[in-house]
Amino acid sequence: NAGVMQNPRHLVRRRGQEARLRCSPMKGHSHVYWYRQLPEEGLKFMVYLQKENIIDESGMPKERFSAEFPKEGPSILRIQQVVRGDSAAYFCASSPGISTNTEAFFGQGTRLTVV
């Protein structure tokens, strides 16, 4: 059973370009969480999605950022018109259910560098 897969592992974008980060949850998991970790800082929650629904986007910047988790395929975190401050590691986690008694497992992250 493969773990949470994120790709690409490293992504370089020029200012103003779009970044698309993909997260394939573990088999059987229908809940996905996205986190951002700025250099030398902690992990900050961004968004929580279930299949085809955004449940909690309280940590998502209001502009330029969006997330989706379609019925088929991976979850996508999209950053439009990237700026240098978007350079960070982006992690996703997946879990099979909504219970607080359910482990969430993380991927190895996508490291975005904006030049």
Next chain:
Amino acid sequence: DAKTTQPPSMDCAEGRAANLPCNHSTISGNEYVYWYRQIHSQGPQYIIHGLKNNETNEMASLIITEDRKSSTLILPHATLRDTAVYYCIVRVEAAGNKLTFGGGTRVLVKP
């Protein structure tokens, strides 16, 4: 959200047990305590979780006090590869079950 408090850092000798404390005095009855660690810049790794009973798995043991206001993660025989930042998290259903990471404890295992 139930907030957790952890010491910012601690050292541990290789081969010895590492005892990592966590305070969560505002925890509610149905909220679980989770422990994760992040080695260097890798993705956070799940370690263990529990509600009120002590738990043990192949990685660690979790001891939760009877009043549930604090807990201790025990790494029985620390190795150099256990050097990481360890996060104690109270998972809150009302907050959408998201894991809210604090500053964690930076553990350095020394030879």
